Amino acid sequence: MKKHNKYQTEVTGAEAVILSLLDAQVTDVFGYPGGAIMPVYDALYDYMDQLNHYLVRHEQGATHAAQGYSRVSGKPGVVFATSGPGATNLITGIADAQIDSTPLVCITGQVHSHLLGTDAFQETDVVGISMPVTKWNIQVTKAEDIAPAIAKAFYIATSGRPGPVLVDITKDAQFGKTKYVYEKCESIRSYFPCPKVNEEEVSKAAELINNAQRPYILCGHGVLLSGAEKQLLDLAEKANIPVASTLLGLGAFPPTHELYVGYLGMHGNYGPNLLTNECDVLIAIGMRFDDRVTGNVSKYAKQAKVVHFEIDPSEVNKIIHADVAVLGDAKEALELLLPKVKAQKHAQWLQKFTECAKVEFEKVVKNAVNPATEKLRMAEVIHQFHQLSEGNAIVVTDVGQHQMITSRYYKFNHPNHNVTSGGLGTMGFGLPAAVGAKVAQPNKEVVAVLGDGGFQMTIQELGTIMQSDIPVKILVLNNNFLGMVRQWQQLFFDRRYSFTEMKNPNFVAIANCYNIKGKKVTERKDLKEALKEMYESKEAYLLEVVVENEENVFPMITTGASVSEIILE
Amino acid sequence: MENTYTLSIFTEDKIGLLNRVTIIFTRRHINIESITASESEVKGIYRYTIVVTVSQEQVEKLVGQIEKQVEVLKAFYHINNDILSREMALYKVSADALKENELFTRIVNENHAKILSISPEFIVIEKTGDEREIKHLFNDLEKFGMLEFVRSGRVAITKPMKTLNTFLKEVENNSKTTVKHFNK
Ligand SMILES: Cc1ncc(C[n+]2csc(CCOP(=O)(O)OP(=O)(O)O)c2C)c(N)n1
Numbered sequence: 001m002k003k004h005n006k007y008q009t010e011v012t013g014a015e016a017v018i019l020s021l022l023d024a025q026v027t028d029v030f031g032y033p034g035g036a037i038m039p040v041y042d043a044l045y046d047y048m049d050q051l052n053h054y055l056v057r058h059e060q061g062a063t064h065a066a067q068g069y070s071r072v073s074g075k076p077g078v079v080f081a082t083s084g085p086g087a088t089n090l091i092t093g094i095a096d097a098q099i100d101s102t103p104l105v106c107i108t109g110q111v112h113s114h115l116l117g118t119d120a121f122q123e124t125d126v127v128g129i130s131m132p133v134t135k136w137n138i139q140v141t142k143a144e145d146i147a148p149a150i151a152k153a154f155y156i157a158t159s160g161r162p163g164p165v166l167v168d169i170t171k172d173a174q175f176g177k178t179k180y181v182y183e184k185c186e187s188i189r190s191y192f193p194c195p196k197v198n199e200e201e202v203s204k205a206a207e208l209i210n211n212a213q214r215p216y217i218l219c220g221h222g223v224l225l226s227g228a229e230k231q232l233l234d235l236a237e238k239a240n241i242p243v244a245s246t247l248l249g250l251g252a253f254p255p256t257h258e259l260y261v262g263y264l265g266m267h268g269n270y271g272p273n274l275l276t277n278e279c280d281v282l283i284a285i286g287m288r289f290d291d292r293v294t295g296n297v298s299k300y301a302k303q304a305k306v307v308h309f310e311i312d313p314s315e316v317n318k319i320i321h322a323d324v325a326v327l328g329d330a331k332e333a334l335e336l337l338l339p340k341v342k343a344q345k346h347a348q349w350l351q352k353f354t355e356c357a358k359v360e361f362e363k364v365v366k367n368a369v370n371p372a373t374e375k376l377r378m379a380e381v382i383h384q385f386h387q388l389s390e391g392n393a394i395v396v397t398d399v400g401q402h403q404m405i406t407s408r409y410y411k412f413n414h415p416n417h418n419v420t421s422g423g424l425g426t427m428g429f430g431l432p433a434a435v436g437a438k439v440a441q442p443n444k445e446v447v448a449v450l451g452d453g454g455f456q457m458t459i460q461e462l463g464t465i466m467q468s469d470i471p472v473k474i475l476v477l478n479n480n481f482l483g484m485v486r487q488w489q490q491l492f493f494d495r496r497y498s499f500t501e502m503k504n505p506n507f508v509a510i511a512n513c514y515n516i517k518g519k520k521v522t523e524r525k526d527l528k529e530a531l532k533e534m535y536e537s538k539e540a541y542l543l544e545v546v547v548e549n550e551e552n553v554f555p556m557i558t559t560g561a562s563v564s565e566i567i568l569e
Numbered sequence: 570m571e572n573t574y575t576l577s578i579f580t581e582d583k584i585g586l587l588n589r590v591t592i593i594f595t596r597r598h599i600n601i602e603s604i605t606a607s608e609s610e611v612k613g614i615y616r617y618t619i620v621v622t623v624s625q626e627q628v629e630k631l632v633g634q635i636e637k638q639v640e641v642l643k644a645f646y647h648i649n650n651d652i653l654s655r656e657m658a659l660y661k662v663s664a665d666a667l668k669e670n671e672l673f674t675r676i677v678n679e680n681h682a683k684i685l686s687i688s689p690e691f692i693v694i695e696k697t698g699d700e701r702e703i704k705h706l707f708n709d710l711e712k713f714g715m716l717e718f719v720r721s722g723r724v725a726i727t728k729p730m731k732t733l734n735t736f737l738k739e740v741e742n743n744s745k746t747t748v749k750h751f752n753k
Contacts, residue, residue: 127585132592136639139584156639189740190581190642314633 013143014039014174017107018047020150023182024105026078028052028069028439030062034082035122037109039174041080054439054468057460059086061432063093063164064458067102068436071419072394072444076103076157077436083110084122087168088129092426094164095133099423100248101221103162105153113141113170127168135163143176148183155185160193161312162225194311197328197336204324205307206340208281214349215241216279216304218264218293221248221422222286222311222330229253229415231334232285238338240346242353244272246287248422251412255391261353265292267404267553270364270566271356276301277564278352285309286330289319290423299562309333363568364554369409375548376524378402378477381531382409382449385475388531393445394419394437398430398454401483404553406449417444428457434472435464445473445535452478452504462514465540473534474516474542476507479549487552492559511542518542573602574628574646575654575725578617579609579733581640590617590641593634599623603656603722611733614642620723642740647727654725658703658718659685660694666713667692673713680706691716 011019017040021029029051033041044053056062059081066077077097081090087108097104110116111123127139136156140149146169153165209215223232229252236243236253242261243253253260262269264276273295276282282304287293294300297319308315308322309330316325326333368379382405385393391413397403397420412418419437421429434448455476465472486500508518517539521530527545534543557566580586587606594601602620609616623631628646635644664687666673677684682696696706703720 128588131585131589132596137585188639189737191639192740312637314630314637318630318633 009179010177011180012039012043012174013146013169013176013178014043016143016146016178016180017150017169017174018043018051019180020147020182021078022047022050023184024150024154025075026051028054029078029080030054030056030065030069030436031080032056032059032062032082032086033080034084034086034109036083036111036171037080037086037107037174039171040107040109040169052439053080054435054464056432057463058458059089060092060428061435061458061461061464063090063097063104063106064426064429064432065436065439065461065464066104067093067097067100067429068396068419068433069440070102070104070436071433072416072437073440074416075440076105076154076162079104079106081106081108082122083108083126084124087126088124090166091130091133092424092428094130094166096421096424096426096429097164098133098135100421101162101225102164103157104164105150105157106164106166107150108166108168109174110139110168110170112172114172116170126166130166133164134166137166137168139168139170141170141173143173143178146173146178147181148185151183151185152188155188156191194329195313195327197326197333199336201324201326202333202336203340205283205309205326206337208305208307208324209239209241209283210342210344212281214279214346215239215281215283216275217241217243217283217285218246218287219243219249219252219285220246220287222309223249223252224286224415226286226311226330228286228331228334231331231338233257234338235334235341239341239344240350241283242346242350244269246290246293246422247407247420248418249287250407250418251415255411255413259350262357263407265290266295266557267408267555269357269408270360270555270568271353273555273557273563273566274356275352277303277562279304281305281307283307283309284320285334286311288315291319294319294563295557295565296560296562299564360555360568373548376522376527376545377551378405378479378547379409381475381477381527381545381547382406384528385447385531385535386410388528388535389445389447393417393447393535394441396420396430396434396437396446396448398448398450399425399427399484400451400454401479401487401551401553402449402451402477404484405477408553427451427454430454431458431474432461432464434474435461435470438470438472447473447475447535449475449477451483452476452480452502452507453482455507456504459510462511462516465516466514471538471540473537473540474511475534476542476544477547478504478507478544479547479551480504481549483551484553486550490550490552507544508542516540516542518544520544520546522546571622571624573620573622573649575649575652575723576617576619576621576628576632576635576644576646577725577727578619578635578644579642579736580615580617581642582613582615583640586638586640587617589638590619590635593631594619594621597627597631599627599631605722605724609733611737614733614737618723618725643736645727647725651729652725652727654699654723655697656700656703656721656723657695657697658706658720660696660707660710660715661691661717662694662710663714663716664688664690664692669713676706676709680709682706
């Protein structure tokens with residue numbers, strides 16, 4: 001349709017928004033209109049052939065969709081919302097993106113600049129409200145400032161440690177006229193997104209690694225963000241070092257590799273947690289020692305020298321003291337490290353992980369994936385789904401037991417295929433994030449694994465799936481409980497199930513009302529076929545699997561316990 | 570162990586940035602004892618001086634979080650020995666003090682303070698010094714009836730430091746690292 005003519009004298013601020021997005025290579029936007037952003041939506045009307053807009057059903061859904069989009073594509077997610085309630089509805093998703101280092105550019109409409117501070121209709125101080133949860137934000141009150149603000153927003157969101165940014169644009173700025181000039185932002189005087197790797201530190205790291213008897217690599221989201229998967233693999237193979245992954249790092253290292261020992265954290269694998277307190281050199285790459293990973297910090301890896309590869313200087317020594325800190329991009333740092341690292345063998349040390357894996361298999365895994373219970377269990381569903389999809393699907397999870405089970409039993413063969421809310425643990429993340437992931441990767445199978453609780457937090461996004469025809473697969477593991485909370489009540493609150501039981505609707509019927517096919521499975525004998533039908537469906541599909549009500553996720557590191565006190569049952 | 574630290578923070582001129590910086594303290598439940606903000610010797614660059622009592626570990630983390638803000642050029646922290654610092658205070662006492670003129674004048678002089686204004690009802694005294702000196706004068710003047718008292722935040726000059734201009738040259742080179750973000 002419309003082509004912007006470079007020689008055209010003036011455009012409106014609203015059109016400058018759209019043109020800036022196009023110049024920033026944006027192809028997809030998730031949003032919801034309203035009074036204060038109407039000029040932008042009006043300008044969008046002329047560019048619908050160049051910019052795909054997905055109308056969500058709640059602004060929180062837009063942020064999570066943008067997150068899912070970003071996490072599987074590496075591109076920033078873009079969100080539109082109106083002022084007041086539209087803008088405040090973004091906050092949960094922005095906070096989630098901030099703590100999980102996901103680049104988002106959120107554009108909100110704002111009341112006329114002469115009304116700022118007057119408690120005008122739908123005025124909220126979104127710049128103030130979002131300040132603690134954005135990497136950067138700005139309010140724009142003049143049309144000519146829009147393009148530079150958006151250019152800066154994209155630069156900040158995507159550079160260094162990525163994060164969400166918000167640009168709040170007053171209605172008069174959207175209506176105002178300006179000459180449109182977009183200059184890509186490539187540096188900001190006061191901003192140092194990516195420290196230059198210090199070779200001396202790299203040499204010190206190499207020395208520690210070369211002298212280690214029991215080195216151990218923890219890989220995090222930073223490996224994926226940096227695109228350092230190959231370098232990580234080379235390092236692990238050359239020096240024969242076992243690799244464990246954080247929740248957000250899953251997929252950064254091939255799960256079938258003999259050096260891959262599993263998943264870290266509260267419900268992670270046995271050996272990877274336990275042996276953290278037996279290694280002599282701990283090599284943390286692009287991870288930030290979240291408390292779900294460390295358990296009790298005063299009893300965490302005290303015996304080990306710690307080497308920390310990290311892009312964000314404020315993460316170094318924040319939780320765990322680093323004996324050597326290599327600041328900068330992980331890929332660049334590992335490339336410099338590799339030639340300095342000696343080829344080694346650590347057979348005995350690796351053997352320990354194998355032994356732990358055997359114990360975990362006997363005590364936990366065997367019964368979880370092949371249970372003797374009458375009712376289906378979550379782990380067997382995920383295990384079968386893994387086998388069916390051969391670890392190749394993009395799996396988006398919500399938050400709770402099903403999330404931990406998925407992280408344990410789905411083996412991600414590819415990087416950036418695991419989409420989950422880690423740091424914030426946001427229920428309601430799963431469904432909209434899956435929508436965004438499918439938009440970004442239409443040729444891949446995207447499956448949202450949801451709990452019955454979290455599904456209902458953003459269930460309205462079924463409407464987005466229907467309207468924009470997004471063939472997302474939805475696997476609801478229904479235990480008729482807020483399972484994770486119930487587990488804690490059982491273990492730490494004497495089984496006092498205070499408000500965790502759920503009376504649920506007919507999920508399949510709800511899906512059907514949105515024109516989405518669905519099926520409900522309660523029997524083991526029907527599971528395999530049903531999973532296959534869901535997975536192979538060309539359209540969106542909802543499969544509800546009724547699972548045991550009171551299943552617990554193990555192993556577990558209870559609050560206050562150390563990683564070596566991980567319990568198996 | 571806790572200690573008093575003075576933070577010097579150099580920033581770009583941006584609406585809301587001070588708020589971003591103070592949120593870092595609030596979020597960690599750290600009380601800001603005093604804060605001042607003004608333009609530095611370089612046009613367009615602002616300097617915040619913030620005083621807190623925290624542990625060494627806490628102050629290091631605070632500075633790390635502050636420097637992470639996009640528009641913060643650089644943040645430093647100093648113990649009292651590393652800085653020359655001053656606060657200013659204004660004291661308003663009843664004009665009755667002049668009834669004991671000799672004592673009053675002696676107090677003002679001994680405290681190296683200055684009479685800023687005298688009117689029939691009140692006298693305003695100005696004093697620059699450190700916290701202790703300002704408190705000392707307060708105690709001395711209190712007997713005349715303290716009508717009003719106001720104290721500025723701390724301003725501080727650090728003893729050893731690069732000049733802001735050399736630092737700016739350095740950062741201009743540093744900030745030009747290329748963007749990298751995975752794109753597959
Ligand atoms: C928005 C939000 N509210 C509350 C919680 C606390 N919470 C964590 S897990 C959980 C239960 C989730 O239940 P469900 O979605 O049914 O999944 P399940 O644990 O049963 O797999 C709750 C309530 C949260 N993480 N997010």
